[in-house]
Amino acid sequence: MTFIEKLSAAWTANNSLLCVGLDPDVTKFPAQFKQQPDAIYAFCKAIIDATAETACAFKPQIAYFAALRAEDQLEALCAYMRSTYPQIPIVLDAKRGDIGATAEQYAREAYERYGADAVTVNPYMGFDSVAPYLEWKDRGVIILCRTSNPGGSDLQFLKADGKPVYQHVAQLVAEKWNTNGQCGLVVGATFPNELAQVRKIVGDMPLLVPGVGAQGGDVEATVKAGRTASGAGMMINSSRAILYAKELAGEDFAKASRRVAIETRDAINAFR
Amino acid sequence: MTFIEKLSAAWTANNSLLCVGLDPDVTKFPAQFKQQPDAIYAFCKAIIDATAETACAFKPQIAYFAALRAEDQLEALCAYMRSTYPQIPIVLDAKRGDIGATAEQYAREAYERYGADAVTVNPYMGFDSVAPYLEWKDRGVIILCRTSNPGGSDLQFLKADGKPVYQHVAQLVAEKWNTNGQCGLVVGATFPNELAQVRKIVGDMPLLVPGVGAQGGDVEATVKAGRTASGAGMMINSSRAILYAKELAGEDFAKASRRVAIETRDAINAFR
Numbered sequence: 063m064t065f066i067e068k069l070s071a072a073w074t075a076n077n078s079l080l081c082v083g084l085d086p087d088v089t090k091f092p093a094q095f096k097q098q099p100d101a102i103y104a105f106c107k108a109i110i111d112a113t114a115e116t117a118c119a120f121k122p123q124i125a126y127f128a129a130l131r132a133e134d135q136l137e138a139l140c141a142y143m144r145s146t147y148p149q150i151p152i153v154l155d156a157k158r159g160d161i162g163a164t165a166e167q168y169a170r171e172a173y174e175r176y177g178a179d180a181v182t183v184n185p186y187m188g189f190d191s192v193a194p195y196l197e198w199k200d201r202g203v204i205i206l207c208r209t210s211n212p213g214g215s216d217l218q219f220l221k222a223d224g225k226p227v228y229q230h231v232a233q234l235v236a237e238k239w240n241t242n243g244q245c246g247l248v249v250g251a252t253f254p255n256e257l258a259q260v261r262k263i264v265g266d267m268p269l270l271v272p273g274v275g276a277q278g279g280d281v282e283a284t285v286k287a288g289r290t291a292s293g294a295g296m297m298i299n300s301s302r303a304i305l306y307a308k309e310l311a312g313e314d315f316a317k318a319s320r321r322v323a324i325e326t327r328d329a330i331n332a333f334r
Numbered sequence: 335m336t337f338i339e340k341l342s343a344a345w346t347a348n349n350s351l352l353c354v355g356l357d358p359d360v361t362k363f364p365a366q367f368k369q370q371p372d373a374i375y376a377f378c379k380a381i382i383d384a385t386a387e388t389a390c391a392f393k394p395q396i397a398y399f400a401a402l403r404a405e406d407q408l409e410a411l412c413a414y415m416r417s418t419y420p421q422i423p424i425v426l427d428a429k430r431g432d433i434g435a436t437a438e439q440y441a442r443e444a445y446e447r448y449g450a451d452a453v454t455v456n457p458y459m460g461f462d463s464v465a466p467y468l469e470w471k472d473r474g475v476i477i478l479c480r481t482s483n484p485g486g487s488d489l490q491f492l493k494a495d496g497k498p499v500y501q502h503v504a505q506l507v508a509e510k511w512n513t514n515g516q517c518g519l520v521v522g523a524t525f526p527n528e529l530a531q532v533r534k535i536v537g538d539m540p541l542l543v544p545g546v547g548a549q550g551g552d553v554e555a556t557v558k559a560g561r562t563a564s565g566a567g568m569m570i571n572s573s574r575a576i577l578y579a580k581e582l583a584g585e586d587f588a589k590a591s592r593r594v595a596i597e598t599r600d601a602i603n604a605f606r
Contacts, residue, residue, distance in 0.1 A: 085436070125432060125439035131447060133405055157432050159456050160397060161483040164357070167397035175403060184431050186458040186478060188485025206458060211433040213460025220502055222492035227499065230492055 065179045065202030065244060068151045069268060072118040073294045075149060079285075079334070080327040081270065082113045083155070083301025084122040084139075088130070090306045092315045102127065103135040107142060109305055112316040114147045116323040119297045121153040121270075140176045151179035153270065153297070157206060159184030165194040173198050180204050182248060182270070185231050189239055196242055202268075203245050207231045207260060210250025210273030228256065232263040246270055249288070251279025251298065258287040266290045268297065275303030275326065285333035293334035300326050337451045337474030337516060340423045341540060344390040345566045347421060351557075351606070352599040353542065354385045355427070355573025356394040356411075360402070362578045364587045374399065375407040379414060381577055384588040386419045388595040391569045393425040393542075412448045423451035425542065425569070429478060431456030437466040445470050452476050454520060454542070457503050461511055468514055474540075475517050479503045479532060482522025482545030500528065504535040518542055521560070523551025523570065530559040538562045540569065547575030547598065557605035565606035572598050 063071075073079060086102045088095075095101040110120060120143055127136040143152050154176055158168040165183075172181035172195075180202025183192055195203040208218055208228040218228040228249075235245050249260045251273035260269065269288055273279035281298075288296045304326065307318035335343075345351060358374045360367075367373040382392060392415055399408040415424050426448055430440040437455075444453035444467075452474025455464055467475040480490055480500040490500040500521075507517050521532045523545035532541065541560055545551035553570075560568045576598065579590035 087435075123432075123436055123439075125430075125436045125443065128405075129439040129442040129447065131405070131409075133400075133403070137403075157430070157456075158397075159431065159458075159478075160395075160429050161481070163359075164395055164397045167401040170401040171397065175401065184429075184456050184458050186431075186456050186489055187481050187483060188488030188490070190483050190485035192485075206431075209433070209459050211459060211462050213462035213464075216460030216506060217458055217499060217502065218460070220492075220494035220499060222494045222499070227489060227492060227494070230489065234488060 064200045065151055066268065068149070068179060069118060069202070069297070070294070072150055076115060076118055077331065078116055078118045078327045079294060079296045079298050079330050080117050080323060081119040081121050081153065081297035081299040082109070082117045082304055082323060083272070083299045084109065084120060085301040085305065086126045100135055102130065102132050103138050106139050108316045109319050110143060110147070112320040113304065113323040114150060116320070116327045117150060119151045119153050121155050121299055123155045123301070137176060140178065144177055151202070152177070153180045153182065153202070153204060154178035155182050157182050157184050159187050159191055161187065162190050162194055165191050169195045169198060173201050180246070182206065185234070189234070192239055196244065199242050199244065201244065204270050205231065205235055205239070205245060205247055207235070207247040208249045208253060208256050210252045210279065214250065229259060229263060232260045236264040236267060240267070248272065251284040254280065254283035254287040257284065261288055261290075266295055268295055270297045270299060272299040274298055275300035281329045282333045285330055289334055298330055336472045337423055338540065340421070340451060341390060341474070341569070342566070344422050348387060348390055349603065350388055350390045350599045351566060351568045351570050351602050352389050352595060353391040353393050353425065353569035353571040354381070354389045354576055354595060355544070355571045356381065356392060357573040357577065358398050372407055374402065374404050375410050378411050380588045381591050382415060382419070384592040385576065385595040386422060388592070388599045389422060391423045391425050393427050393571055395427045395573070409448060412450065416449055423474070424449070425452045425454065425474070425476060426450035427454050429454050429456050431459050431463055433459065434462050434466055437463050441467045441470060445473050452518070454478065457506070461506070464511055468516065471514050471516065473516065476542050477503065477507055477511070477517060477519055479507070479519040480521045480525060480528050482524045482551065486522065501531060501535060504532045508536040508539060512539070520544065523556040526552065526555035526559040529556065533560055533562075533567075538567055540567055542569045542571060544571040546570055547572035553601045554605045557602055561606055570602055
């Protein structure tokens with residue numbers, strides 16, 4: 063089963079476009095994890111178990127593991143996801159970007175070492191920096207297009223031949239780079255008009271859409287701008303709002319995360 | 335001492351603009367390393383010892399370590415470089431690029447975990463993806479501008495407002511992003527005219543210049559295009575040509591690497 067097939071099946075099976083982002087910031091962990099040697103693994107595992115039936119994908123952010131020398135915990139976590147929730151794709155958020163010989167190593171890191179179904183990559187170095195990932199034909203390659211952060215406009219919004227750089231990226235990927243039909247794009251929820259532009263350019267290509275939740279993107283505008291004709295086509299990511307959900311009376315952290323994940327999934331589904 | 339001061343001192347002390355790139359591909363290692371459990375560390379250490387007096391910087395490429403679960407060997411290697419050759423800056427080649435909260439984690443990975451003097455980053459996500467690195471005022475941030483690979487032109491050569499994207503990057507960094515004077519740029523040796531354009535835009539800013547050696551860039555054209563008035567301003571990188579130098583009669587691999595490093599340094603110095 064390819065990444066795209068797995069993702070499509072998860073959209074249907076869980077009736078969800080929600081991607082749960084795993085950005086484990088130990089300073090925000092509940093007290094019971096503070097002394098635990100594998101706290102990152104234990105915390106993320108609890109979140110995964112609490113949210114698995116609400117999600118179409120899990121997206122671990124490798125920087126949080128790398129900063130703390132916790133690659134072994136990321137490996138264990140990916141192994142846990144693959145064995146316990148094999149129907150939910152793992153998108154490794156790494157945003158790698160390097161020349162061919164080096165990109166090959168990064169592809170091995172993502173697909174072999176962590177067993178990710180897909181990995182995010184940066185398009186700045188062009189096609190030959192993306193090509194090595196395409197050799198893994200059953201995996202996904204999700205390319206930065208229009209990012210949700212304020213600085214995203216610095217380069218992505220420069221206009222060349224009458225259209226902004228991010229639209230060039232969308233077009234290059236749709237028309238040239240996506241040779242095996244395994245590519246997706248990252249397009250932030252903070253710019254629904256631009257999300258709609260990208261959707262027009264790329265047809266049914268899956269979009270990873272960060273920026274709802276803590277980053278403030280509007281769910282209705284995002285879904286209406288980015289959905290495909292079948293009401294899918296997106297992994298709408300929420301990380302911090304789910305991971306560090308404020309607990310209501312009687313809830314522990316995992317129940318609070320599950321509640322916010324369900325609310326987010328349902329808010330998305332209301333506009334599909 | 336800041337990264338820039340350390341680099342300037344190394345240019346002078348070693349009379350060299352050569353940056354030795356550490357891209358340890360185990361399939362190319364000499365036979366004696368094949369069975370060694372810390373082969374990557376041992377091989378790179380031998381190269382470092384053989385080339386230290388010829389280099390103004392060392393540039394380990396993290397992908398080669400990450401693909402093989404060898405972050406511990408990269409840590410050990412950086413610790414070895416810092417203690418044995420403290421006068422030679424370590425540029426961690428990671429090409430990271432992500433939003434603020436995540437960039438902070440990557441900065442900690444590079445500067446705290448590995449103790450790198452500088453790290454390469456990708457500009458596609460704009461200023462707020464670079465700003466967290468600038469908080470480390472004694473370290474360097476080396477931003478991709480014009481890369482040496484063929485695909486580099488896909489985006490970097492799009493023209494906006496009459497000039498290519500890579501020149502926008504050079505200008506943004508020179509005029510806005512380099513708030514503490516700690517930035518540098520990556521500009522490939524395969525395009526000497528464009529290197530000259532960048533030099534004009536950025537004044538004396540240090541440039542990391544890959545693409546000589548195995549990638550075929552012309553040394554004379556590169557040096558003439560990129561040098562500053564004082565005949566420095568560049569870290570001209572060679573990785574594979576030095577690491578996997580063909581051994582002459584009577585040489586072992588380390589001596590061959592040293593010889594090629596000396597030849598490259600001298601070829602560069604001939605045109606400074």
